Amino acid sequence: xxxxxxxxxxxxxxxxxxxxINQFSSSLLQLDTLDELFEYVTTQVVNRLGFVDCVIYLAxxxxxxxxxxxxxxxxxxxxxxxxxxxxxxxxEGISGxxxxxxxxxILGDVTKDSRYIADERPAQSELCVPLxxxxxxxxxxxxxxxAMNYFTNAHLEILTTVAHLLSAKINQVNMVNSLQSxxxxxxxxxxxxNSLLQIANLTYKASDLDTFFESLHTIxxxxxxxxxxxxxxxxxxxxxxxxxxxxxxxxQTNTHQKISKEQLKDTASYFLLQTDQxxxxxxxxxxxxxxxxxxxLIGRQAESWLGVPFKANERxxxxxxxxxxxxxxxxxxxxxxxxxYVSRQISMAIDRQLARQELEHKAxxxxxxxxxxxxxxxxxxxxxxLRLTRVKKGTVHALLYLDFDRFKSxxxxxxxxxxxxxxxxxxxxxxGTVRNTDTFSRLGGDEFAILMENITHRNQVKxxxxxxxxxxSKPINVDGHLLQASTSIGIAYTDNVDDKxxxxxxxxxxxxxxxxxxxxxxxxxxxNTMRKKLKTHADIENDLQHGIEHNEFELYxxxxxxxxDNHVIGFEALVRWHHxxxxxxxxxxxxPIAEKTGQIINLDLHLLDLAAQHISKWHQQGHRFLKVTVxxxxxxxxxxxxxxxxHAIYNKYQLPLGSLCLEITESGLIENLELATQIIEGLSPLxxxxxxxxFGTGYSxxxxxxxxxxxxxxxxKSFIDHVQDSTNPLVEAxxxxxxxxxxxxxAEGIETTGQLETLxxxxxxxxxxxxxxxxxxxxxxxxxINQPL
Numbered sequence: 001x002x003x004x005x006x007x008x009x010x011x012x013x014x015x016x017x018x019x020x021i022n023q024f025s026s027s028l029l030q031l032d033t034l035d036e037l038f039e040y041v042t043t044q045v046v047n048r049l050g051f052v053d054c055v056i057y058l059a060x061x062x063x064x065x066x067x068x069x070x071x072x073x074x075x076x077x078x079x080x081x082x083x084x085x086x087x088x089x090x091x092e093g094i095s096g097x098x099x100x101x102x103x104x105x106i107l108g109d110v111t112k113d114s115r116y117i118a119d120e121r122p123a124q125s126e127l128c129v130p131l132x133x134x135x136x137x138x139x140x141x142x143x144x145x146x147a148m149n150y151f152t153n154a155h156l157e158i159l160t161t162v163a164h165l166l167s168a169k170i171n172q173v174n175m176v177n178s179l180q181s182x183x184x185x186x187x188x189x190x191x192x193x194n195s196l197l198q199i200a201n202l203t204y205k206a207s208d209l210d211t212f213f214e215s216l217h218t219i220x221x222x223x224x225x226x227x228x229x230x231x232x233x234x235x236x237x238x239x240x241x242x243x244x245x246x247x248x249x250x251x252q253t254n255t256h257q258k259i260s261k262e263q264l265k266d267t268a269s270y271f272l273l274q275t276d277q278x279x280x281x282x283x284x285x286x287x288x289x290x291x292x293x294x295x296x297l298i299g300r301q302a303e304s305w306l307g308v309p310f311k312a313n314e315r316x317x318x319x320x321x322x323x324x325x326x327x328x329x330x331x332x333x334x335x336x337x338x339x340x341y342v343s344r345q346i347s348m349a350i351d352r353q354l355a356r357q358e359l360e361h362k363a364x365x366x367x368x369x370x371x372x373x374x375x376x377x378x379x380x381x382x383x384x385x386l387r388l389t390r391v392k393k394g395t396v397h398a399l400l401y402l403d404f405d406r407f408k409s410x411x412x413x414x415x416x417x418x419x420x421x422x423x424x425x426x427x428x429x430x431x432g433t434v435r436n437t438d439t440f441s442r443l444g445g446d447e448f449a450i451l452m453e454n455i456t457h458r459n460q461v462k463x464x465x466x467x468x469x470x471x472x473s474k475p476i477n478v479d480g481h482l483l484q485a486s487t488s489i490g491i492a493y494t495d496n497v498d499d500k501x502x503x504x505x506x507x508x509x510x511x512x513x514x515x516x517x518x519x520x521x522x523x524x525x526x527x528n529t530m531r532k533k534l535k536t537h538a539d540i541e542n543d544l545q546h547g548i549e550h551n552e553f554e555l556y557x558x559x560x561x562x563x564x565d566n567h568v569i570g571f572e573a574l575v576r577w578h579h580x581x582x583x584x585x586x587x588x589x590x591x592p593i594a595e596k597t598g599q600i601i602n603l604d605l606h607l608l609d610l611a612a613q614h615i616s617k618w619h620q621q622g623h624r625f626l627k628v629t630v631x632x633x634x635x636x637x638x639x640x641x642x643x644x645x646x647h648a649i650y651n652k653y654q655l656p657l658g659s660l661c662l663e664i665t666e667s668g669l670i671e672n673l674e675l676a677t678q679i680i681e682g683l684s685p686l687x688x689x690x691x692x693x694x695f696g697t698g699y700s701x702x703x704x705x706x707x708x709x710x711x712x713x714x715x716x717k718s719f720i721d722h723v724q725d726s727t728n729p730l731v732e733a734x735x736x737x738x739x740x741x742x743x744x745x746x747a748e749g750i751e752t753t754g755q756l757e758t759l760x761x762x763x764x765x766x767x768x769x770x771x772x773x774x775x776x777x778x779x780x781x782x783x784x785i786n787q788p789l
Contacts, residue, residue, distance in 0.1 A: 020048055021161055028169050032176075037169055038070030041141070045162055046072060049155060051143045053123075057088065058139040058170075059099055059131075064090040066099055066140060085117065093117040094128050095142045102137055104129040104163075106156055108149035127151040129159050133167040141166075199345050209353050213245035214252070220322075220342060224335045228302070228323040231346065232259075234273055236315055241269060266296040269319045272307045280336050281305040304330040310343035312350040320346060368420055369427045372441035377449055380439045381494075381501035384453045388497045391454060396495040398461050400450040401508035402430075405486045405520040407446035414481060422478045426485050429476075433467035448487075449508065461491065465523060486521040488512055493526075510534050540590050543579065544599045548606045553577055555610050557781035559773050559789060560629070560746055560766055563759050566788040570627040572663070572768065573611045574775045575603075600633040608632070608649055611660065614778050616653035623785060629661040629691055636679075637664075638672060643682035650686050658687035661712065665693045673707050680709050691746075695734060713738050717749025720769075724754045727762055735763050 024045050031037050038056050046054040053073040057066035066088040085093075090100045094115050098105055107126045110116040116126065123144035131138040141163055145151065198219050202212060213231055220226050230246040241264050243257040264270045268286070271294045272279055281289070283303050290297055302323040311317045320343050324330060364376035372380070384397045404426060411419035423446065430448075434440050439451040455461060472485045490511025494504050507526040510533065515524035547553055557571035577585040594600040611628045618626065636642040646660070662683075680690055691712035715734055722728045731747075738745045750756055750769030759767060772789040 020045055020158065021165075024162060025165060028165060031169070032173070034069070034170065034173055037166065037173070041162065041166060042070050042072035046141075046143060046159075049158065051127075051155075052145055054141065054143045055095075056131075056139060056141055057095055057099075059090075059137045061137065066090070066095055069139075094126055095140050098128045098130050098140050098142075099137050102130045102132050102135070104156055104160055106151050106153075108151075110144075124148040125150040127155055127159060129156070129163045131163050131167045131170065133171040138167050138170050199342060202345075202349075204352075209244065209350065212349050212353075216342065216346070217245065217247060217252075220338075223338060224322065224331065225324060225326075225329050226322045228325065229321070231318065231320050232269055233312070233316055233318045233350070236317065239264065241267075241273075241319075263298075267298055268295045268305065269307065269321060271295045272309050272319050272321075273317060276309050278308045278336050278340055279306070280331060280333065282330065300325065303327055306331040306335055306339060308336070308339045308343040310347040312347055313354060316350065316354065318346070318350070366442040369424055369442050371427060371431075371448070372439050374441065374443050377439060377441040377443070377451060378501045378505065380451055381504055384451065385494055385497060385499050385501065385504075387453075388495065392456070394456065396455045396493045397504075398452040398455050399492050399494070399504050399508040400452065400461070400464070401443075401490040401492075401505075401512040402448040402450070402487045403489075403512050403516055404446040404448075405488060405516075410483060414479075418479050418481060422476070422483055422485070425476050425478060426472065426487075429471040429485075430468055433464065433471050447512075449505070455493075465489065469521075488516040488520065489523045490515050491523065491525045506534060507531070536589075537593050540585070540593050541597050541599070544590065544594055544597075544603065547577060547579065548602055552579060553603070553606065553610070554777070555607065555614065556775035556777060557614075557628070558768060558775040559781070559784050560768050561772055561789055563747070563756070563764050563767050566772065568626070568785045568789065569766065570629065570661070571781055572629045572775075573607065573631075575607055575631075595633055595635075598635070601635055604630075604632045604636065605645060608646070608660070609652075612649045612653040612655055615655055615659045618782060619656060619659075621782075623782060625656060625659075626785060627659055627661050627689075629663045631663045631665075631693070634664050637676040640675070640679060640682065643679055646683055646686065646688065655686075658689070660686070661689045661691050663691040663693050663714070676708060684709075693748075710743065712744045712746060714746045714748050714768075715764075717769075720747050720749045720755055720759075723758050724752070727758055731764075732762070739763055 024040075027040060027044075028037075031040060041056065042054050051072075054071065055068060056070040058069050059066055068086045088095050090096045094105060094107065094110075094113070094117075097115055105126075105128050107113050107116070110123055110126050123146055125145045125148055126143070128140055128142045130140050141159060143151070143159070199216060202215050202219070217226065217229055220229070226247070227250045228248055230243050232241045232243045234241045239261045241259040243259065246253050246257065259267065259269075268279070268281075268289070271289070281304070283301065286297075286302065286305055289295060302325055304324040305321070306323075307319055307321040309317065309319050320339060322331065322335075322339065364373060364379075365371060366373050381397075381399065388395070388397070404423070407419065407422070410422055427440070427442075427448070430450075431440055434450055435452070437453055439449075439453075441449050441451070443449055450464070452461060452464060468487070468489075472487065475482045475484045477483075490508045490513065492504055492507035492511060507530070510530045511524045511526040514530060515522040518524070554576045555573045556576050557573055559568045560570045560572060561568050575587055575591075577587075577590060579585045591600070594603050608630055611630050615626070615628055649655070650660075680688075689711040690709065691714060692710050693714045694716045695713045713734065715731060719728050719731050719734075723731060735745060744766065745764050746766040746768055747759055747764050748768050750759070750767045750771045752771060755769075756767065756771060773784060776784075
């Protein structure tokens with residue numbers, strides 16, 4: 001009977017164990033997380049076995065340690081069971097032994113086993129089984145009981161089965177978690193890659209920095225929490241940090257915030273700039289830096305602070321900073337690496353923007369003075385004229401056109417460097433007299449302009465003129481030279497939205513030339529008389545090209561003769577314009593306009609061609625060799641094209657070598673001496689000579705005589721006028737200079753026999769003037785060559 005009861009009892013236990021296993025197996029399908037698994041094992045499985053406590057450890061193989069993840073205990077002494085050991089080494093205790101050997105163990109009396117480590121509530125017996133999957137230790141299930149020999153082989157069998165099923169599920173969950181983690185990492189990596197590509201693309205496409213910063217922040221905010229974010233640019237020269245973009249609590253502030261020198265030195269940003277290294281700070285790190293005196297707490301204390309420095313150029317560096325005020329959100333090294341990449345993109349974007357601004361500035365400003373150039377001035381005038389529709393009635397704009405008096409003489413006498421320094425100092429003085437709304441510009445050379453907008457009373461212009469005059473009243477020390485500055489000023493007004501910028505500039509220019517013609521330091525306002533003259537100039541400018549194309553220009557020839565016997569040795573070709581409507585137009589009326597507009601280039605080439613035609617015709621008719629001097633602009637000596645053009649004329653008409661002589665005036669002497677010398681040397685195979693006209697009337701000819709291969713000097717008529725009974729000392733000096741330099745000399749403007757006779761007593765070889773002949777047409781000129789005049 002007893003045996004029957006034991007068998008029945010054993011069957012009941014076995015059935016219950018199978019029930020536990022089946023239910024556990026079924027439940028495993030529903031449990032998706034390790035926490036759920038461990039909770040179920042300790043509360044639903046082990047508890048049903050009648051165990052009073054159970055602990056599950058997971059293995060960390062890399063550290064050879066077991067980490068507690070779940071525990072269960074029956075409240076026998078009115079306190080909840082807590083495992084004392086949270087972490088156990090593989091070589092420590094029963095659990096460590098099982099983890100190392102991967103074999104289960106039952107101890108009926110733990111006091112007899114030296115491996116046992118007593119817990120908070122010491123036990124008498126212990127059952128420990130390993131969690132193993134494919135020979136890999138995953139952890140252990142450790143159960144203890146206060147009674148000796150409590151655990152049986154049946155307990156071992158069922159717990160081993162539970163451990164086997166649990167191990168397989170742990171592996172499955174780990175694999176799923178690993179796959180999910182991999183997918184998340186791939187998604188994060190793809191998101192990061194796309195974001196970085198967006199940033200790189202943005203760097204090269206953003207039209208302005210404000211747009212760039214705003215778009216950049218949007219991208220960054222998708223990668224890391226950047227509710228509090230700012231970018232600061234640090235100017236080393238002025239020691240000021242300009243917060244160019246800032247978002248606080250997700251709200252963007254558009255205005256730039258400049259942190260002065262006094263405030264800057266106490267900030268974490270300044271410390272970051274000085275150390276030139278990225279800083280990832282926890283709240284405590286930040287406090288530690290404050291205590292060490294590195295910076296002060298400005299504003300609210302952040303939970304996490306990340307800043308990265310960057311360098312834009314030699315002058316400009318900067319910082320990019322994100323801050324978190326949430327305890328749950330802290331930045332990490334990955335965020336630091338991301339922000340470092342972003343900082344490099346910001347650096348490139350700012351560098352490109354600054355370079356573009358510099359190029360734009362250079363394109364619109366004068367390189368020497370830093371003032372606006374002609375292009376920028378015209379744009380400002382255009383915009384100012386358009387704004388006339390929105391201003392109060394009676395409001396006008398004024399344009400002051402300035403030309404510095406005697407600048408060329410200073411430049412020539414003291415050199416270009418002194419001249420440049422002189423201009424810079426004058427500009428500095430005048431700049432101090434203009435209003436902030438005025439545009440002070442350099443138009444070229446010694447010509448400048450001031451655009452005064454929104455003039456409500458003409459006295460405002462008068463007061464500006466007074467300020468300029470006062471600023472230039474005292475001599476200026478320039479490189480040890482005491483120089484007196486003065487300026488001729490022309491003024492024009494605009495009050496009509498239909499006015500044109502270029503016309504206003506022309507009007508002020510015309511008024512300036514009127515002022516200059518009346519003496520130094522004068523002021524003239526544009527008026528109707530000037531308007532008529534401008535109209536005439538405009539008509540001439542429009543008609544010049546038409547005149548060239550329709551052969552309206554004719555050459556007259558004035559003989560150049562020997563002083564001693566009056567034999568003709570050549571002619572100076574002088575242009576005459578027979579306008580179909582205006583009749584004869586004086587060269588004094590159209591040559592300056594052609595020079596100013598650049599049309600002089602085509603006109604000179606046309607006249608050289610006409611002179612070559614006459615020379616060729618005379619040569620074919622068998623007349624003796626003559627050379628013809630043609631006046632040309634100094635503009636030709638700024639391009640090597642002139643060499644090819646003159647060679648082409650010689651080839652076209654098969655001219656004898658030395659037939660043409662080129663004449664330039666002293667007042668139009670050449671700017672680029674090196675290039676001019678190359679051009680003259682390029683013409684030397686043709687034996688073309690260079691003649692300097694009006695010698696003695698300018699200030700710089702002596703320097704040019706030494707630097708340019710000039711062959712002939714022409715003594716200006718103003719000196720010959722004073723040669724009557726005796727020679728002019730200046731004429732004697734010029735003749736002596738020419739003799740020492742082995743230059744030919746032509747005396748211009750000989751009008752009396754007294755002048756001729758006096759010159760015959762000198763070393764002057766050649767003459768020219770009304771005494772012998774006025775300029776005559778080609779048909780008359782050729783008749784003068786076969787007999788003395």
